[in-house]
Amino acid sequence: MSVTAAAGFEAAGVEAGLRSGPGPDVALVVNRGPSASAAAVFTSNRCTANPIMWSKQVITDGVVSAIVLNAGGANCYTGMLGFQTTHETAEAAGRALDLSPGDVLVCSTGLIGEQLDSTKMVSAVGRAAEALSADGGERAARAIMTTDTRPKQAVRTGGGWTIGGMAKGAGMLAPGLATMLVVITTDADLESADLDAALRTATRVTFDRLDSDGCMSTNDQVTLLASGASGVAPDLAAFTAALTDLCRDLVVQLQSDAEGAAHDVTIEVRSAASEEDAVEVARAIARSNLFKAAVFGNDPNWGRVLAAVGTTSAAFDPFGIDVAMNGVRVCRAGQPDQPRDLVDLTDRAVSVVVDLHAGLDAATLWTNDLTHDYVHENSAYSS
Amino acid sequence: MSVTAAAGFEAAGVEAGLRSGPGPDVALVVNRGPSASAAAVFTSNRCTANPIMWSKQVITDGVVSAIVLNAGGANCYTGMLGFQTTHETAEAAGRALDLSPGDVLVCSTGLIGEQLDSTKMVSAVGRAAEALSADGGERAARAIMTTDTRPKQAVRTGGGWTIGGMAKGAGMLAPGLATMLVVITTDADLESADLDAALRTATRVTFDRLDSDGCMSTNDQVTLLASGASGVAPDLAAFTAALTDLCRDLVVQLQSDAEGAAHDVTIEVRSAASEEDAVEVARAIARSNLFKAAVFGNDPNWGRVLAAVGTTSAAFDPFGIDVAMNGVRVCRAGQPDQPRDLVDLTDRAVSVVVDLHAGLDAATLWTNDLTHDYVHENSAYSS
Numbered sequence: 089m090s091v092t093a094a095a096g097f098e099a100a101g102v103e104a105g106l107r108s109g110p111g112p113d114v115a116l117v118v119n120r121g122p123s124a125s126a127a128a129v130f131t132s133n134r135c136t137a138n139p140i141m142w143s144k145q146v147i148t149d150g151v152v153s154a155i156v157l158n159a160g161g162a163n164c165y166t167g168m169l170g171f172q173t174t175h176e177t178a179e180a181a182g183r184a185l186d187l188s189p190g191d192v193l194v195c196s197t198g199l200i201g202e203q204l205d206s207t208k209m210v211s212a213v214g215r216a217a218e219a220l221s222a223d224g225g226e227r228a229a230r231a232i233m234t235t236d237t238r239p240k241q242a243v244r245t246g247g248g249w250t251i252g253g254m255a256k257g258a259g260m261l262a263p264g265l266a267t268m269l270v271v272i273t274t275d276a277d278l279e280s281a282d283l284d285a286a287l288r289t290a291t292r293v294t295f296d297r298l299d300s301d302g303c304m305s306t307n308d309q310v311t312l313l314a315s316g317a318s319g320v321a322p323d324l325a326a327f328t329a330a331l332t333d334l335c336r337d338l339v340v341q342l343q344s345d346a347e348g349a350a351h352d353v354t355i356e357v358r359s360a361a362s363e364e365d366a367v368e369v370a371r372a373i374a375r376s377n378l379f380k381a382a383v384f385g386n387d388p389n390w391g392r393v394l395a396a397v398g399t400t401s402a403a404f405d406p407f408g409i410d411v412a413m414n415g416v417r418v419c420r421a422g423q424p425d426q427p428r429d430l431v432d433l434t435d436r437a438v439s440v441v442v443d444l445h446a447g448l449d450a451a452t453l454w455t456n457d458l459t460h461d462y463v464h465e466n467s468a469y470s471s
Numbered sequence: 472m473s474v475t476a477a478a479g480f481e482a483a484g485v486e487a488g489l490r491s492g493p494g495p496d497v498a499l500v501v502n503r504g505p506s507a508s509a510a511a512v513f514t515s516n517r518c519t520a521n522p523i524m525w526s527k528q529v530i531t532d533g534v535v536s537a538i539v540l541n542a543g544g545a546n547c548y549t550g551m552l553g554f555q556t557t558h559e560t561a562e563a564a565g566r567a568l569d570l571s572p573g574d575v576l577v578c579s580t581g582l583i584g585e586q587l588d589s590t591k592m593v594s595a596v597g598r599a600a601e602a603l604s605a606d607g608g609e610r611a612a613r614a615i616m617t618t619d620t621r622p623k624q625a626v627r628t629g630g631g632w633t634i635g636g637m638a639k640g641a642g643m644l645a646p647g648l649a650t651m652l653v654v655i656t657t658d659a660d661l662e663s664a665d666l667d668a669a670l671r672t673a674t675r676v677t678f679d680r681l682d683s684d685g686c687m688s689t690n691d692q693v694t695l696l697a698s699g700a701s702g703v704a705p706d707l708a709a710f711t712a713a714l715t716d717l718c719r720d721l722v723v724q725l726q727s728d729a730e731g732a733a734h735d736v737t738i739e740v741r742s743a744a745s746e747e748d749a750v751e752v753a754r755a756i757a758r759s760n761l762f763k764a765a766v767f768g769n770d771p772n773w774g775r776v777l778a779a780v781g782t783t784s785a786a787f788d789p790f791g792i793d794v795a796m797n798g799v800r801v802c803r804a805g806q807p808d809q810p811r812d813l814v815d816l817t818d819r820a821v822s823v824v825v826d827l828h829a830g831l832d833a834a835t836l837w838t839n840d841l842t843h844d845y846v847h848e849n850s851a852y853s854s
Contacts, residue, residue: 133782134783135780164774164777165802165805167790199772301761375758377684377841378686382849382850384850390583391689395516395583398517400517409518423548424548424585458850463842
């Protein structure tokens with residue numbers, strides 16, 4: 089299901105031979121209409137990949153008919169030759185589907201600084217176009233996996249309309265966005281501007297708050313395509329709520345499959361002076377290697393939480409902070425409270441709640457622990 | 472040697488029983504004068520330990536006669552009781568040495584959020600005062616070790632004057648400052664204001680640019696004490712240069728003994744529009760877990776360098792950046808240059824040079840790789 093759950097979409101996943109192992113590595117998702125409205129958000133990394141540069145141009149008119157995604161190479165920092173490969177990929181999709189290359193988005197993921205094989209890409213796009221089907225969502229979701237161990241898919245429905253999405257990402261999960269490629273489709277009848285507003289609202293509190301390892305990708309892209317095939321123009325607030333819920337579902341799936349992770353950590357910062365403060369504090373904790381290593385060791389080392397909080401510019405009194413881990417308040421007003429031995433961190437799910445006592449705002453951020461397996465997987469990726 | 476290399480200083484290291492294992496864990500350094508000028512810089516973490524709060528008051532008049540340092544407990548987030556322990560430590564030193572507690576600095580290092588045993592501290596300070604000697608520098612340097620595997624000491628001399636220093640720190644090595652306690656002594660005859668200027672100049676380009684794991688400590692303190700015992704008032708520029716050189720020596724010692732590290736990485740950013748830009752870019756690279764894990768795996772994954780550079784606000788053209796690793800220029804103007812296979816990362820020393828082609832400024836930052844041993848050591852520290 090996923091990207092083919094909504095009416096009007098077909099998808100396929102084929103093997104191009106781009107990745108070192110076997111399996112599908114090129115996905116194609118096509119919007120059969122009647123509408124071709126679209127919106128997309130991109131990584132905020134200033135060093136961006138060729139497909140990002142291409143896709144940013146394609147999305148400007150809010151019209152997208154197809155999207156090609158590949159694993160096995162990021163096509164980033166590959167110069168003019170790399171950009172040409174992206175361009176040829178879009179042209180191949182245009183030829184095969186009889187549409188303008190300027191309406192084809194391209195997404196790539198994999199190693200930075202290596203050329204993608206243009207011939208293999210073009211050939212794979214042609215075969216993918218022939219393999220398109222209304223139940224191809226699952227195969228497409230598998231084709232974009234890199235170090236992911238399982239595909240990530242989610243579906244939500246409203247009054248007569250459906251949203252479906254697929255995501256990939258296991259490392260470089262960090263804000264603006266996390267290292268992910270995400271395609272979301274809907275048969276709702278919505279204009280590009282409405283899709284854009286809904287997508288930005290949803291990603292701001294979901295994908296932007298997944299911070300697995302603090303490393304920002306060069307290739308992130310979240311795309312929302314609308315076919316209008318349901319004939320229903322939904323209430324935008326209801327649609328946005330369902331979209332946000334679907335994005336949160338995908339975020340949790342990404343978090344639970346993060347490279348080498350042994351714990352899924354939810355960090356909630358309460359009573360902040362502003363939402364920005366809450367996010368800043370949560371992110372500082374999520375990026376503390378010492379805190380993350382302690383969680384891996386099932387060690388409720390709350391001092392490392394406070395040491396991270398202290399690096400931020402958020403409003404707080406250092407002696408007005410409470411910290412709870414898995415429901416045990418280990419620190420109250422900057423002093424030891426319940427014994428840390430009461431905290432049981434053996435479950436995969438870990439909750440950290442920091443109360444700043446500085447205001448009325450709050451934010452939740454998702455991260456993982458720092459493990460031997462994370463180091464192992466990321467010390468031998470390109471070789 | 473180290474802190475007793477300069478005339479006018481005595482030191483001792485004794486066993487207080489604060490740490491779990493055997494060995495000295497309380498150090499005392501005393502300035503016998505004739506001068507008692509001093510300067511100190513502190514962690515910029517807003518969540519600071521009790522000894523930091525105490526020492527910031529002590530240093531305000533620029534007069535310090537003694538400094539007490541302990542391993543086995545950070546005395547951080549331990550509330551009023553913890554502050555009282557720091558106060559009693561200074562009073563015990565004052566009694567034993569017949570000087571004002573207000574002229575005694577206190578430094579602590581260890582686990583956050585646990586009370587330090589005040590009785591043990593007071594007793595140890597008394598014994599340390601009796602054990603003071605002009606060759607006690609080595610024992611003092613050993614007493615402040617935590618997960619350090621060896622003491623860090625350095626000595627420099629000028630025209631008739633000497634500077635000696637000791638440092639501890641193996642984890643939480645990050646800016647403002649790195650997780651360290653450092654005591655530097657000199658027999659030069661300099662006023663507190665001059666010591667302060669020299670110390671800030673030196674730490675800005677040394678300790679502030681050691682970023683082993685991105686985690687900022689709650690307890691960092693670098694102290695410079697001057698006895699004036701040489702009778703020589705050195706040229707301040709010459710003194711500052713020697714002090715900077717000594718600090719850089721200690722930084723390299725700290726880097727080479729960082730918890731679990733397998734590589735010592737020197738990151739040099741050249742042709743930046745400003746020194747701040749150069750430091751920001753170098754720090755972003757030093758804090759990329761993906762880059763650090765790749766170095767551990769001897770993998771010259773330069774794409775992870777660029778992905779980190781792209782997260783900064785420094786001035787650069789993404790397609791005007793060169794990257795060299797161990798002398799091999801793997802990226803030129805944002806495109807692959809020499810094959811990454813030519814880069815040999817098997818040695819412990821790794822050099823990364825990033826040329827932004829954006830200006831005339833430069834900065835060097837020291838970091839380490841991310842290893843299994845780092846995760847292991849930091850996942851089982853408090854338990």
